[in-house]
Amino acid sequence: MVNIAGYAGNILYIDLSTGISKIEILNTELQRKFIGGWGFNNFLAKDLIKPERDPLSPENPLILGTGTLCGTLAPMSGKISLTMLLPAFADKKETHHAVATCMGGSRRFGTMLKCAGYDHVVITGRASAPCYIKIIDESVDICDASDLWGKDAYETSDILTERHMGRTGKCGQLVIGRAGENLVRWSNALLDKGASLGRGGGGALMGSKNLKGIVTIGTKGIGIADRKRFLSLVDEIYKEMKETPSFRGDPKSSSFYGGGVLSKEYPREIYFKTRETGVACSCCLVPCKYSHEIKDGDFAGLRVPRLSYASVRDFGRRLRIGDYREMIKLIDVIHRFGLDRLTALKMVHFITSLYERGVISTKDTGGIKLKRGNFNAYLSLINKFANRDDIGQFAAEGWYSLSRKVGIDADADTRDGTPIVRGMDTVLDARFTGLSPGVFGEVVRPGRAQHSPQESLLPRGQDPQRDSYFPESKRSFNDIRREAERMGLTKDEMKGVFSSGDFKTGRLEKHAEDMLAVCDSLGVCAEGSGYWWPTRNLKRLAEFYSAATGLEMSPLELKKAGERARNIERLINVRAGFSRKDDKFPLPWLENTKKPVGKALLSDWFGRRLSADDLERILDEYYDERGWNIKTGIPLKKKLISLGLEGFAG
Amino acid sequence: MEKKNIEVFPEKCTECYCCQIRCSLIYTGKCNPEMARIIINPPYSIKFTDECINGCSLCARYCPQGALVKKA
Numbered sequence: 001m002v003n004i005a006g007y008a009g010n011i012l013y014i015d016l017s018t019g020i021s022k023i024e025i026l027n028t029e030l031q032r033k034f035i036g037g038w039g040f041n042n043f044l045a046k047d048l049i050k051p052e053r054d055p056l057s058p059e060n061p062l063i064l065g066t067g068t069l070c071g072t073l074a075p076m077s078g079k080i081s082l083t084m085l086l087p088a089f090a091d092k093k094e095t096h097h098a099v100a101t102c103m104g105g106s107r108r109f110g111t112m113l114k115c116a117g118y119d120h121v122v123i124t125g126r127a128s129a130p131c132y133i134k135i136i137d138e139s140v141d142i143c144d145a146s147d148l149w150g151k152d153a154y155e156t157s158d159i160l161t162e163r164h165m166g167r168t169g170k171c172g173q174l175v176i177g178r179a180g181e182n183l184v185r186w187s188n189a190l191l192d193k194g195a196s197l198g199r200g201g202g203g204a205l206m207g208s209k210n211l212k213g214i215v216t217i218g219t220k221g222i223g224i225a226d227r228k229r230f231l232s233l234v235d236e237i238y239k240e241m242k243e244t245p246s247f248r249g250d251p252k253s254s255s256f257y258g259g260g261v262l263s264k265e266y267p268r269e270i271y272f273k274t275r276e277t278g279v280a281c282s283c284c285l286v287p288c289k290y291s292h293e294i295k296d297g298d299f300a301g302l303r304v305p306r307l308s309y310a311s312v313r314d315f316g317r318r319l320r321i322g323d324y325r326e327m328i329k330l331i332d333v334i335h336r337f338g339l340d341r342l343t344a345l346k347m348v349h350f351i352t353s354l355y356e357r358g359v360i361s362t363k364d365t366g367g368i369k370l371k372r373g374n375f376n377a378y379l380s381l382i383n384k385f386a387n388r389d390d391i392g393q394f395a396a397e398g399w400y401s402l403s404r405k406v407g408i409d410a411d412a413d414t415r416d417g418t419p420i421v422r423g424m425d426t427v428l429d430a431r432f433t434g435l436s437p438g439v440f441g442e443v444v445r446p447g448r449a450q451h452s453p454q455e456s457l458l459p460r461g462q463d464p465q466r467d468s469y470f471p472e473s474k475r476s477f478n479d480i481r482r483e484a485e486r487m488g489l490t491k492d493e494m495k496g497v498f499s500s501g502d503f504k505t506g507r508l509e510k511h512a513e514d515m516l517a518v519c520d521s522l523g524v525c526a527e528g529s530g531y532w533w534p535t536r537n538l539k540r541l542a543e544f545y546s547a548a549t550g551l552e553m554s555p556l557e558l559k560k561a562g563e564r565a566r567n568i569e570r571l572i573n574v575r576a577g578f579s580r581k582d583d584k585f586p587l588p589w590l591e592n593t594k595k596p597v598g599k600a601l602l603s604d605w606f607g608r609r610l611s612a613d614d615l616e617r618i619l620d621e622y623y624d625e626r627g628w629n630i631k632t633g634i635p636l637k638k639k640l641i642s643l644g645l646e647g648f649a650g
Numbered sequence: 651m652e653k654k655n656i657e658v659f660p661e662k663c664t665e666c667y668c669c670q671i672r673c674s675l676i677y678t679g680k681c682n683p684e685m686a687r688i689i690i691n692p693p694y695s696i697k698f699t700d701e702c703i704n705g706c707s708l709c710a711r712y713c714p715q716g717a718l719v720k721k722a
Contacts, residue, residue, distance in 0.1 A: 072681050073671045107665045115682055168670060168683055168699075169690040221682030224675065231675075238712065277693060278715065280664035283671065285714040287664045 004028075005225035006068055006549035007036065008114040011044070014133060014140060016209050017058055017125030021140040026119060032551060033644065035558070036119055037067035038101050038520030039565035041083035045099060046568055048122060051576030055087040055097050055201065056183060056208035058126035064113075064174075064214075065120045067523015071111030071222050071282060072230075074544050075237045076525040076535050078281030079103050080110040080197070086446070087185040087201030087208075090422040090582070092400045098422050099572045100447030102188075103520055104197030105281035109172030110523060115218025127210040132175075134164065135216040145212035152336035153177035154305070156213060157193040166217045175213035176203045177338030179386040183207050184396040186343045186424070187386075190335070194279050194289070194306040200424055200447060203338045225550030233544055237534045241285055266313040270324050279306040281525065288527065297325045304332050308341070315345045319352070320373035330378055337386040344385060346418045346425050347395050347402065348378050353416030360406050366390030398423055411587045414595075419586035422446060422578075430589050431597045433457075436605040437509035440618060444583050445513065446573055452512035453519060453526040453536050455483045456605050464606060465501060477501060480605075484508065487515040488538035488559045496625070505604055506622030517562030564643045567635050570628070571648055580623070580633035585615050653698045655721050656710050663692035663717040669709035676708060692717075 007026060014021045034040045041063050048061045063083040070077055083101040090098045113121065116137050123133070127142060130149035134141045148156050156175045164171040172192060179187035180203025187203030188196045198205070206212075224230050274294060278287035292312075293303040307328070316327040334344045354360045355370040362369060366389055368380045384392030394405035399420050403409045410417040410425075419426045419442075426442040428451070433439050436456040451457060461474035468479050481498055489497065489511050497507045515538065519526035522545060524535050535541065542555040553561075592602040593612050602610045610618075623630045627639030640648050670686035678685045687702035688709055689695075696717065710718040 071671065071683075073668065073675060107667065111667065111671070111681075111683060115684065166684055168686050168688065169665075169667070217684065219682065219684045221674065221678065221680030221685065223680050227675070227679075238714075241714070277661060278664040280666035280715075282666065283668055284664075284666050285668075287666075 004549075005223040006072065006545070006551075007031065008066070008117050008119045008220075008222065010118050011120040011122065012118045012135070012140065013122045013124075014142075015125040016123060016127040016131070016142065016211065019142050028551070031068075031549075032553070032557075033561060034565050034568075035068055035518070035521035035545070035561045037065045037070070037079070037523050038081045038083075038103070038517060039561060040120060040521070041065040041081050041101055042565045042568045042572070044120065044122065045083045046572055049083075049085050049099055049572065051085060051097065051099060051572070053085065055085040056204060058209065059124060060085050060205070060208075062123040062202075062205050062209070062211075063120065064123075066110040066114050066118075067521060068119075069544055069548060070106075070523035071114045072224060072548050073234055073283055074230075074522075074524065074535075074548070075234065075283055075285050076281070077283045077523050078106045078110055079520060079523045079525055080106050080113075080191070081520060082189075082198050082202050084198075084200075084202060084205050085576075086423075087183070087204040088423045089185070089398050089400055090446075090578075094400060096577055098200075098446035098578065099569065099576060100200055100445075101520070101569070102197055102199045102202060102447050103526075104191040105195040105284070105525065106172065107192040107194060107280065107282055108170050109174055109192050109214075109216060111282050112166070112172035112216045112218045114222050115220055116216055117218065117220050121214075123209065123211065125209065130210050130212055132160070132213040132215065133211065135214065135218075137217075137219055148212045149181060150178065153190040153338045154193060154336050157190060160213060160215050161193070164215045164217065167219075172216045173213060176206045176211075177336055177386070179203055179337040179339045179396075180207035181212075182386065182388050182396065184339065184386060184388070185398045186340045187338050188340050190338060195281070196335075196338075196340070199340055224548055226547045230544070230547035233540070233547060238285070240534050263313070263317055265322050266316055266324060271309055274324075274328065275309075276303065284525065292328060294325045294328055297323070299325050299329045302329060302332060304328060304335065307331065311341055311345070315349075318349055319345070319378065321375060321378075322373065323375075326375040330375070330382065333379065333382055337382070339382070339386060342427060343425055344382060347385065347399075348381055350402075350410055350413070350416055350418065351381060351391065351395070351406070352378070354406050354408065357416075359408060360391075364391050364406070366392075399425065409587075414588045414591050414597075417588065419588045421584065421586055422582060426586065427451070428457075430602060431592045431600070434459075434603050434605055434607070435505065435589070435610060435615075435618075437505050437512055440505055440622070441509050441513060443585055443619070444509075444622060446569070446578075451527070452509060452516040453487075454508070454512045455479045456508070460605055460607065477503075480508075483536070484511065486537045486539075487511055488555045490556070502606070504618075504621050504625075506618040506620070507625040510622055510625040513566055514559050514562040517566050518558055521562060521565060560643065564645065567626075567640065567643055567645060568648075570633075570635055571645075574634050580619070580631065583619060583633055585612075590615070651698045651700050651702055653702060653704070655705060655707055656698075657719045657721055658696045659717050659719070660692045660694060660696045661717075662715045663690065663696060664715050665690060665692060666714065668712055668714060669718060672712050673709055
């Protein structure tokens with residue numbers, strides 16, 4: 001093993017079929033080209049992932065990566081990446097799967113894994129019996145998990161924490177619940193009993209390997225090349241935080257509570273009544289999630305360790321659950337199973353709506369009499385998803401299977417369905433948010449748990465030309481323009497994206513994605529819409545990288561590395577059969593270009609109505625900005641050569 | 651070890667581990683939480699090891715949540 005500044009310096013390969021593990025030393029030249037984390041995961045994936053394979057076969061690898069700045073004290077640097085051939089089906093015929101990378105915010109896992117000596121872990125094979133992997137420095141053991149199999153994700157986390165306590169705190173851990181064990185194709189894993197990791201089936205991937213979890217403790221530490229320079233960069237951010245009162249968000253703004261609209265059933269008082277401690281990722285100065293505890297009623301004492309309150313409020317209203325305690329309980333159950341929260345709740349909504357419309361009956365639901373607002377019915381349905389019972393058997397296979405079972409395409413049912421792209425429900429819905437660049441990104445990026453960092457994800461202030469609305473959590477055109485400069489766009493690129501008072505949606509998204517690739521490769525959080533995020537600054541990130549590793553990297557080199565990795569990701573998916581035909585705008589959005597939802601037709605960030613032709617034009621502009629063939633969406637030879645990817649130019 | 655110059659509020663700890671990483675970087679030369687002189691187990695306890703230096707308040711200076719506060 002080697003240990004170099006910033007990086008741990010090694011890749012750990014574990015074959016669960018043979019129980020054999022081996023180490024490969026990181027190549028410095030490749031580090032400069034792909035940075036680490038997300039970027040390097042994709043470099044590994046191009047050889048290790050074979051898209052023609054069954055994602056749940058033993059040969060399909062699970063590729064974990066820690067970001068280069070993970071564990072180094074760089075603020076907001078807890079993100080780790082999971083790259084995989086998604087178990088979720090990407091097409092209606094269920095013949096294709098996309099290759100994507102999911103990100104998760106770790107408190108301990110990323111830091112401990114790096115301190116143990118590993119930047120990446122590649123897991124292949126299938127254990128003969130339920131197991132968990134224990135990584136403590138050089139010691140890599142495959143441990144019996146027969147006593148854990150069947151337990152929920154929180155319970156498993158607690159047992160492993162007690163079993164493997166570090167000297168100064170908890171071990172890092174990644175575990176699955178029953179949904180992953182039962183190979184639910186949209187199950188995920190639980191990271192450090194907090195964040196989820198693996199949208200698109202990370203839980204099923206682990207379950208297919210009989211892998212209940214991974215725990216890690218490291219004592220070797222991570223070196224910093226230029227400690228004085230590095231710490232002065234960290235201290236600068238601390239200073240900015242203290243000098244910007246709204247750094248922590250404005251309590252008067254609804255985005256303080258996770259965004260969205262408050263209602264009489266879910267007023268802000270409930271948020272404060274149930275909120276407990278903040279739950280931060282490693283080195284995060286401003287936690288975006290809190291633990292919440294129910295203080296009274298049937299579920300008094302129930303504490304959800306990390307809760308997105310926005311889901312409680314938004315789905316509580318959509319599912320007509322009048323008692324917030326029941327909504328928190330439902331989300332607790334979803335977390336424990338290891339189901340994707342958004343997909344689970346959207347499926348509950350869809351299936352309940354079809355039942356109420358008489359499209360399906362108790363014969364399909366396994367006897368459940370679904371009724372909007374009926375907590376017990378919802379609870380039973382969620383159990384069926386996780387256990388693959390009755391309609392759950394079809395739901396577990398994904399949206400296309402569920403749609404076939406009920407006889408209605410979920411994305412064609414604009415009343416009660418949901419926009420679907422490549423088999424997964426979109427996180428944001430352009431009918432309600434407008435088609436800002438980050439929402440457009442849902443169409444072109446295979447994994448969509450992350451949003452490309454940009455101010456335009458926030459709503460526009462009434463006067464888009466006003467200098468700034470900050471801290472009201474609305475944005476102006478100038479805010480977006482200034483952010484583009486911080487993302488490292490050159491003068492020519494700025495001219496191509498921006499004109500007087502306007503920007504090109506598709507072109508701006510390209511650059512925001514490259515910035516996302518940089519953040520994800522460094523392990524720095526790209527979220528934080530609603531707050532001013534000091535790490536969303538390419539120049540600053542380049543300085544952090546250079547100071548930590550001793551490898552001088554200019555901002556443009558860093559951005560190019562992000563772009564390089566994004567092109568590798570695209571090429572892997574082209575090899576899997578994906579092209580422009582798969583970058584399809586979901587049916588509900590296309591419908592909304594002609595029929596209003598409420599009073600609103602589909603519009604861009606400026607509020608200008610979009611036609612179907614406009615959407616194709618946005619996609620054309622995105623491909624053109626990327627240097628990809630406009631007709632096919634495949635990277636052009638010229639672009640690949642400019643990125644040093646000549647070997648892929650064939 | 652009892653740390654006389656720092657007041658501890660474990661219920662405010664968000665487990666960012668800035669304190670551990672900062673402490674270990676300064677005192678061992680590497681970011682290495684397992685070698686830090688502060689033990690984190692919120693919401694119940696935050697303790698200092700016997701190696702912790704009396705009078706040092708580095709962790710408190712950089713705690714973003716006020717879980718560690720230097721006594722006046």
